[in-house]
Amino acid sequence: KMNNTSKRPFTVFVEGNIGSGKTTFLEHFCQFEDITLLTEPVEAWRNLKGWNLLDLMYKDPAKWAMTFQSYVSLTMLDMHCKVTPTPIKLMERSLYSARYCFVEQIMRNGTLHPAQFAVLDEWFRFIHNHIPIEADLIVYLKASPAIVHERIKQRARSEEQCVPLSYLESLHKLHEDWLIHKTLGECPAPVLVLDADLDLSEITEEYKRSEHQILRQAVDVVMR
Numbered sequence: 001k002m003n004n005t006s007k008r009p010f011t012v013f014v015e016g017n018i019g020s021g022k023t024t025f026l027e028h029f030c031q032f033e034d035i036t037l038l039t040e041p042v043e044a045w046r047n048l049k050g051w052n053l054l055d056l057m058y059k060d061p062a063k064w065a066m067t068f069q070s071y072v073s074l075t076m077l078d079m080h081c082k083v084t085p086t087p088i089k090l091m092e093r094s095l096y097s098a099r100y101c102f103v104e105q106i107m108r109n110g111t112l113h114p115a116q117f118a119v120l121d122e123w124f125r126f127i128h129n130h131i132p133i134e135a136d137l138i139v140y141l142k143a144s145p146a147i148v149h150e151r152i153k154q155r156a157r158s159e160e161q162c163v164p165l166s167y168l169e170s171l172h173k174l175h176e177d178w179l180i181h182k183t184l185g186e187c188p189a190p191v192l193v194l195d196a197d198l199d200l201s202e203i204t205e206e207y208k209r210s211e212h213q214i215l216r217q218a219v220d221v222v223m224r
């Protein structure tokens with residue numbers, strides 16, 4: 001057990017396309033007492049005072065994408081601000097992927113009006129400049145669009161069944177530009193890339209690799 005004398009925990013963003021296996025990856029770390037897991041609050045997005053914003057967004061993106069992304073960003077900020085009792089904090093996605101992957105995507109494909117994009121961008125800039133949302137490591141679950149498209153069908157989350165391969169391809173490219181090519185926005189921490197095309201049986205080795213990286217780096221940071 002590591003005692004966390006420094007204020008901020010060793011913070012890891014787990015990033016990747018829809019269906020890349022983030023939730024499964026995070027579940028692997030349930031076993032560690034030194035790690036707090038913050039998974040994406042999809043259930044909150046599916047039921048805000050009775051409104052399923054996720055479904056509204058997928059059914060009528062032009063009308064609901066702004067509202068949905070605005071609420072997603074609030075729930076992400078809540079996760080960034082959560083004080084955790086453990087020396088390590090793993091978050092599923094972040095305000096960075098909100099801005100550079102999802103909001104960027106719907107601005108580029110014309111779903112968001114430029115004025116709506118400008119408002120979401122101003123919120124991101126203000127938060128980024130005034131509220132600590134740092135990370136020490138990004139674990140990028142890199143997956144092929146065709147593979148995640150298949151998984152989304154198998155997972156059968158009802159709201160996502162209409163997501164076309166083209167949407168997943170452009171989302172993949174934005175993740176690559178942000179995390180690998182570093183040509184899009186700010187990449188806030190070193191990136192550990194995992195091969196998320198591997199299926200469940202094979203991916204345990206990849207988890208083990210990330211586990212050592214996370215725990216070793218966390219020990220360095222926490223013990224500093």
Ligand SMILES: Cc1cc2cn([C@H]3C[C@H](O)[C@@H](CO)O3)c(=O)nc2[nH]1
Nearest residue numbers: 018042072076093094097098102160
């Ligand atoms: C930060 C962020 C997460 C996120 C998820 N989503 C969608 C993709 C999936 O269908 C579902 C759960 O991740 O929500 C989105 O449209 N915009 C998002 N922005």
